[in-house]
Amino acid sequence: MSLHVDxxxxxxxxxxKVEDMMIGFVTEKDMPSPIKESMVYSLEAGGKRIRPILLLxxxxxxxxDPQLGMKTAAALEMVHTYSLIHDDLPSMxxxxxxxxxxxxHKVFGEAMAILAGDGLLTHSFQLIAEDTLISSDQxxxxxxxxxxxxxxxxxxxxxxxxxxxxxxxxxxxxxESIHIHKTGKLLIFSAxxxxxxxxxxxxxxxxxxxxxxxxxxxxxxQDDILDIEGTEELIGxxxxxxxxxxxxxxxxxxxxxxxxxxxxxxxxxxLASLSGIGMETSMLEEIAHLIVNRNH
Amino acid sequence: MSLHVDxxxxxxxxxxKVEDMMIGFVTEKDMPSPIKESMVYSLEAGGKRIRPILLLxxxxxxxxDPQLGMKTAAALEMVHTYSLIHDDLPSMxxxxxxxxxxxxHKVFGEAMAILAGDGLLTHSFQLIAEDTLISSDQxxxxxxxxxxxxxxxxxxxxxxxxxxxxxxxxxxxxxESIHIHKTGKLLIFSAxxxxxxxxxxxxxxxxxxxxxxxxxxxxxxQDDILDIEGTEELIGxxxxxxxxxxxxxxxxxxxxxxxxxxxxxxxxxxLASLSGIGMETSMLEEIAHLIVNRNH
Numbered sequence: 001m002s003l004h005v006d007x008x009x010x011x012x013x014x015x016x017k018v019e020d021m022m023i024g025f026v027t028e029k030d031m032p033s034p035i036k037e038s039m040v041y042s043l044e045a046g047g048k049r050i051r052p053i054l055l056l057x058x059x060x061x062x063x064x065d066p067q068l069g070m071k072t073a074a075a076l077e078m079v080h081t082y083s084l085i086h087d088d089l090p091s092m093x094x095x096x097x098x099x100x101x102x103x104x105h106k107v108f109g110e111a112m113a114i115l116a117g118d119g120l121l122t123h124s125f126q127l128i129a130e131d132t133l134i135s136s137d138q139x140x141x142x143x144x145x146x147x148x149x150x151x152x153x154x155x156x157x158x159x160x161x162x163x164x165x166x167x168x169x170x171x172x173x174x175x176e177s178i179h180i181h182k183t184g185k186l187l188i189f190s191a192x193x194x195x196x197x198x199x200x201x202x203x204x205x206x207x208x209x210x211x212x213x214x215x216x217x218x219x220x221x222q223d224d225i226l227d228i229e230g231t232e233e234l235i236g237x238x239x240x241x242x243x244x245x246x247x248x249x250x251x252x253x254x255x256x257x258x259x260x261x262x263x264x265x266x267x268x269x270x271l272a273s274l275s276g277i278g279m280e281t282s283m284l285e286e287i288a289h290l291i292v293n294r295n296h
Numbered sequence: 297m298s299l300h301v302d303x304x305x306x307x308x309x310x311x312x313k314v315e316d317m318m319i320g321f322v323t324e325k326d327m328p329s330p331i332k333e334s335m336v337y338s339l340e341a342g343g344k345r346i347r348p349i350l351l352l353x354x355x356x357x358x359x360x361d362p363q364l365g366m367k368t369a370a371a372l373e374m375v376h377t378y379s380l381i382h383d384d385l386p387s388m389x390x391x392x393x394x395x396x397x398x399x400x401h402k403v404f405g406e407a408m409a410i411l412a413g414d415g416l417l418t419h420s421f422q423l424i425a426e427d428t429l430i431s432s433d434q435x436x437x438x439x440x441x442x443x444x445x446x447x448x449x450x451x452x453x454x455x456x457x458x459x460x461x462x463x464x465x466x467x468x469x470x471x472e473s474i475h476i477h478k479t480g481k482l483l484i485f486s487a488x489x490x491x492x493x494x495x496x497x498x499x500x501x502x503x504x505x506x507x508x509x510x511x512x513x514x515x516x517x518q519d520d521i522l523d524i525e526g527t528e529e530l531i532g533x534x535x536x537x538x539x540x541x542x543x544x545x546x547x548x549x550x551x552x553x554x555x556x557x558x559x560x561x562x563x564x565x566x567l568a569s570l571s572g573i574g575m576e577t578s579m580l581e582e583i584a585h586l587i588v589n590r591n592h
Contacts, residue, residue: 031448032456039448086414091406110387114410115456116419118304119448125421126443129436136432138423143439147422152327152335152415160328281524 005060011053014066018052019043020083021074025127031119038108038116045099050188051190052077054287057192058208061279070196071131073123073143076193079150080186081118085113087159119152134197141196149189158182170248176217181187184216200279207277213282214270219291221263224249224296228256267292278288284296303582310362310369313338314348314456317370318377321423327388327415333414334404338377341395348373350581350583351547354490354504357575363441367427368438372489376482380414381409383455394574417446430493437492445485453487454478461464466544480512496575503573507580510566516586517559520545522591524552563588 022043026036052073056066088095089110090104095103125211128142148154158181165178182256195205227242228251242249250259270288273280307557318339350370352362384391384399385406391399394587401409408526444450454477461474487508491501523538524547538545566584570577 026448029449031453032460034460035453035456082414087411089407089410091410111385111459112456114382114385114387115448115452117414118378119452121414121417122443122452125439126447129440129443130350138437139436140432140439141437143421145423147425151418151422152322152331152411153325155330156411156418157327160331160408163407164328164330187370188419264360 001077004280004282007057007283007290009056010060010283011049014053014056015049017070018049018056018077021070021127022078025074026123029123033113033233034108035115035119038104038112039119041107042085042104042120043078045081045101047099048289049077050291051080051186052213054187054190055194056089056280056285057283057287058191059198061283062198062200063193063280065172066196068133069194070222071127071133072193072197075127076186076190078120078124078127079146079155080115082124082157083150083155083186085117085120092159092163138196142193145192145196146189149185154181154185158185165248167246168248170253172250172253175248175250175253178190179217179220180213183220184213187210187216187219198279204277204279207273210273211270214266214273215291216287218263218266218288221250221259221266222292222294223261224251224260225256230295242289263292285294300576300578301530303349303353303579305585306353306356306579307345310349310352311345313366314352314369314373316358317366318374321370321419325419330408331411332403334400334408335415337372337403338381338400338412338416340370341377341397343395345373346587347376347482350483350508350580351490353583354487354575355494357577357579358491358494358496359576360494364418364429365490367423367429368489370492371423371442372482372486373421374416375442375451378413378420379446379451379455381413381416385409388455388459420452434492438489441488441492445481448563450477450481454481461544463542464544466549468546468549471544471546471549475513475516476509479516480509483512483515484508494548494575500573500575503569507545507566507584508570510562511584511587514559514562514566514584516563517546517555518588518590520547521552521555521559525590559588 023040026039026043029036055073055076056069059066059069084098085104087093088098089105096106097103103113104116108116124146125143128139128146131139134142150156152160159180161174161178162182164189165174169214170178188209192205195208200208224242227249242252250262267288271285274284305443318587319336322339324336351369351372352365355362355365364454376491381400383389384394385401392402393399399409400412404412420442421439423459424442426436427435446452448456454474457470458478461470466474468485485507487504488501496504500582523545538548551557561582567581
């Protein structure tokens with residue numbers, strides 16, 4: 001069997017399966033209807049589902065059936081979804097819209113949005129625990145890793161550092177640390193979870209962690225670049241939101257040219273970390289290029 | 297070895313150990329200091345720690361070392377603590393004080409309180425996953441059970457139902473359903489987790505679940521009774537907060553005499569469910585009596 005699969009085909013197939021898994025899991029549970037509606041609303045809000053796709057692409061790259069990672073991939077996307085609901089709250093980023101739809105608290109109120117986030121976070125661990133396709137040892141490794149990547153040492157800590165850094169001029173190191181925690185850690189979970197499910201060696205886990213670390217930073221640099229160049233191309237649109245919000249950004253700290261150099265550096269490092277690894281890496285390379293070349 | 301231990305002695309010893317375990321776990325982790333302070337603040341806020349004590353008392357009753365349940369007990373109390381932080385938020389119960397101290401968001405702000413709650417919930421699963429004294433199979437059972445008891449099918453669902461039931465006259469069945477979810481499910485986790493760690497049989501798990509179910513309802517009925525009788529005894533104190541908040545209560549729905557009958561019924565049922573169980577039950581009986589006879 002050839003492992004060369006087109007990322008777009010793979011993504012279309014598994015994006016739908018991950019969404020069905022998440023929504024099916026929540027829908028079949030017995031709970032008060034307002035919280036079920038609130039949870040499903042945000043789970044349906046879409047996006048590229050890049051995290052679960054990376055997780056499943058790693059499993060595919062090891063020649064295993066991505067189906068083995070479906071529950072973990074759905075759990076991961078639930079954690080990402082909970083973090084968006086809580087980040088959008090009035091006391092945090094106070095966002096009214098996400099991907100063109102009203103944010104969760106705008107539709108269901110603040111209390112329900114907080115509880116829906118709590119519910120999704122709790123369900124993510126339940127989904128992994130209820131998986132019947134992998135061993136208890138693997139499940140416990142995944143629970144532990146997910147907690148470390150999503151919790152105060154990971155994503156939640158990154159959100160705290162981001163709030164603390166508002167309206168301050170950060171150093172590049174401080175900015176990088178925020179992004180490593182806020183965005184990078186869940187991408188690291190994506191890659192490592194796929195490897196744990198595939199039974200990869202310690203050495204390969206290290207290489208995949210390196211890969212995810214660099215694409216996470218590349219992702220964020222490209223975000224900052226798009227916030228400026230995206231708007232420059234669209235006449236009549238206001239100045240980039242980062243500048244409006246006085247956020248420290250890579251172009252702001254390094255100039256646009258410096259930011260683009262750094263973007264290329266992290267892409268090169270990401271690709272280099274895959275060399276010599278015992279798996280088919282073509283889809284992972286595609287994901288890295290996709291992150292750097294995306295225009296939205 | 298005699299298993300007859302005085303509850304108060306047991307509680308004093310293990311209350312401290314559970315607190316040390318929770319605070320030690322958070323303190324040693326690498327995270328931004330504002331969230332660490334916020335998490336530790338609420339973990340230190342005290343209380344009777346009745347949930348972890350019940351969990352450890354079950355293990356003791358099976359003749360095992362309560363030390364085996366220490367991480368799970370600390371995880372459970374972290375979940376309870378996170379739920380208090382989120383319940384106190386302005387968009388929920390909007391409480392300024394808890395046990396005489398300012399609530400978390402009053403000290404650290406709303407954003408940090410939400411994130412501290414998220415962090416404690418995430419850490420609770422990590423604590424169980426990192427336990428080295430029990431098997432992966434046991435840990436996965438505990439993760440699954442904790443998620444079901446704490447999440448939208450359990451405690452979080454109870455909080456939703458409680459919010460939905462505000463300013464409505466509920467039936468006794470509706471009131472009971474709220475309490476079973478909001479308070480009862482974590483007490484059920486306490487008893488069942490102790491049994492899982494002790495290797496109890498399915499039949500014994502069922503009896504302990506029954507026990508916890510009834511003491512959970514007794515706990516809530518006594519809460520409602522104290523909200524009225526506690527104030528009647530203390531001259532100059534305002535009318536009970538339940539009446540002020542127009543909350544449905546057992547005395548309100550059943551009369552005070554009816555509520556006291558129901559309290560005795562649940563105590564009797566709790567004690568009856570322990571009969572014929574293969575463990576020393578004296579501390580569990582003491583806990584049931586303590587819940588019914590407490591005056592605060």
